[in-house]
Amino acid sequence: MKPSTTAERLQEAMNIRGLKQVDVLRLAEPYCRAYGVNLGKTALTQYVSGKIVPRQDKLTILGLALDVSEVWLMGYDVPMERKTAPIPMEEDERSKEFVELFNQLSTEQKKAVLYVMKGFLEKQ
Template sequence: MRISTGDRLKQIMKERNLKQVDILKLAAKHSQEGVKISKTDLSQYVNGKTEPRQDKLYILSEALNVSEAWLMGYDTDKERIPNDKRENKDDQIKTLAAHHEGDEWTEEELDELEKFKEYLRSRREK
């Protein structure tokens, strides 16, 4: 059973004695061009009102050094796969196209597939 990102954020805040402002500071260091996590965003995630988009989930997971799948609430290892160990996005697209006979995938679908692949890898490593 999957728990919410908000519950995972509360868990990590408790474990590391962090406040929302601490997470915002960490996330600011990992923000990407045009993508930031605001106080409102984080408050809504923590309180379970909304779930972060993929780009914001990535920033949070990078800032907290946890896997995206774990942060999303999946029953997987918390440990983050370093960026240099992750597959290149172009390689992912080629691999998916080869395995799905040229089906067209949206960026969102590719992101979801990548999350699922990470989840499966983490379960295999247990």
């Protein structure tokens, strides 16, 4: 049996962080874009009120936006903190762009890029 409901946990996370629903939607926006999930004002209101329980994809987005464990958000007696910190969306997008561009290089160009990167790291 779960000690809390998802609605209660959403309220608790929002209260701890001093967030309103509009803030949660703003925080969720980059994750929604990245993962192709739509999270609207009406849906969030229904989740917070307990009228509807969010599907797994929405729980994931809410967990990322609030930086809490999805299992905790579901109401189970587990730590609130995420086990892994989410990668900031800007950093994740840059990484994807780097990989895409790197894969377009020839073998010799890839070697040159790696050589330069290692040089930068040695100077740190």
